Amino acid sequence: MRFAAVIHAARDLRFECVAEQPLAQGWVRLRFGCGGICGSDLHYFLHGRTGSFAVVEPLVLGHEFAGQVIEIAGAAEGLAVGDRVAVNPSRSCGTCARCREGRSNLCPDVFFMGSASKRPHMQGCFAQTIDVRAAQCVKIPAHLPFEQAALAEPLSVCVHAANRAGDLAGRKVLVIGTGPIGLFLASVAKWRGAGHVAATDLEQSALDRAGAMGADATHQAGGAAVPGAGTYDVVFEASGSPRGVTSAIEAVRRGGILMQVGNLPGDPFPVPFNAVMSKELDVRGSFRFADVYRQAVSLIADGTIDVTPAITATLPLSRAVEAFELASDRRRSAKVVLTAE
Ligand SMILES: [Zn+2]
Ligand SMILES: [Zn+2]
Known part of the structure; x- marks a missing residue:
């Protein structure tokens, strides 16, 4: 049983059960820690699309995320069950011309969590458990709350x-x-x-x-x-x-x-x-980011950049619909963060 915030069409966001696949070799399973609601998530919520990317099948939203390792399949260098991590939502191919020139955000084969830019859509992180590649995880220090670590993604942008x-x-x-x-x-x-x-x-x-x-x-x-x-x-x-x-x-x-x-x-x-x-x-x-995610995690962890003034509310993942309504109100909200409980 794994519940997630799934967008079906404009204004049709549901907190519902989604399938859990067996964990693939070289992948780690994470328990949801915190996830930030992004402007692009809100575009999907309000309009069923963001820019030219339209939702045509159910899509788990979310790409700003931190959580805890609960299972590892095969080798995952530097990671152990119980580690707290921030997650880079982007996986590029690493071999195309754009990747080779250091612009992996422009990779035509990039997998980016919670995006409808391709079919099948790339499922996101607003879910009770999430599978990612070990290389997407950056360990965070014990003092760093998940809600701040999750914002390493927009800070990377x-x-x-x-x-x-x-x-x-x-x-x-x-x-x-x-x-x-x-x-x-x-x-x-x-x-x-x-x-x-x-x-x-x-x-x-x-x-x-x-x-x-x-x-x-x-x-x-x-x-x-x-x-x-x-x-x-x-x-x-x-x-x-x-x-x-x-x-x-x-x-x-x-x-x-x-x-x-x-x-x-x-x-x-x-x-x-x-x-x-x-x-x-x-x-x-400027589109997403390339090779600065780890740096963004450090900037937050060492206190160089304080992301907390941007956080205007935290709500549990199970109340995602309410959280999205709140985040849509710019008068009251900047960054609304979903939490595990
Ligand atoms: Zn974002
Ligand atoms: Zn590439």
């Missing part, structure tokens, strides 16, 4: 985005959209030595959290342009909204860098793209 942006030391940075990813981007930018980090969002409560995560200035979006528009060296678009992209293009300085981190609608939308030419902008996408 932000460390990767900062790597894509290049040297941030002394830079004037703007983060558009202070959901969990925007919040973590603000603290990663500070850690990377940014001179000034501003954040903008429609919700004042989200901006208050950005202050707690290290943003030097916060501006409520809506109506007028962002203060200092045209002076930001690097702008991270993390709202995933067409309006956010327009704001980013306006806010970045001539010759600056626009990082698209937010997950935008799959359909085309109008943006003032001519500024990319006239301001000679570098527009860079």
Whole structure:
């Protein structure tokens, strides 16, 4: 018996029994510790799709996860039953051209937990037990709570985005959209030595959290342009909204860098793209992450980055539907974390 949070269609999330397969050689079985609800999980919940990935068969959601090893099949170097681990939800092929050049997040054969990007869908981690490869597990110290360790995944997304942006030391940075990813981007930018980090969002409560995560200035979006528009060296678009992209293009300085981190609608939308030419902008996408997961776990474990201001609620996995409803309310929620009990 193994229960999981399964999405069947938009607004049809069920906590229900799913099959348990025999544990394959080289795999470990984990007991659910904690799992963070991501924006992409919420897109599946609200719309039955995220970007261009649509749910066409039952899908266990979740890819931000930490838990405890309860069974090992065959060899699992460095792991023992009882170990507490954070889990990298990504398994790339390791042999294709993109993997070989260190961009495993762009691997066409990647397996990413809790994603409908392929058929059959890749099942996720919001389940009482989860099977993963030993290599996906990173042991965590005894003092580190599961709820913080689970957030190594979204933090990895932000460390990767900062790597894509290049040297941030002394830079004037703007983060558009202070959901969990925007919040973590603000603290990663500070850690990377940014001179000034501003954040903008429609919700004042989200901006208050950005202050707690290290943003030097916060501006409520809506109506007028962002203060200092045209002076930001690097702008991270993390709202995933067409309006956010327009704001980013306006806010970045001539010759600056626009990082698209937010997950935008799959359909085309109008943006003032001519500024990319006239301001000679570098527009860079950032998708998931490559080879920074272990580093993200360390950043949380050693206290370099405090993820806790982003956690607004914890609810048991069995109340996943309620947790998803709560997480969908941006006024009240940033990161909602599911717990074992
Ligand atoms: Zn995520
Ligand atoms: Zn590959």
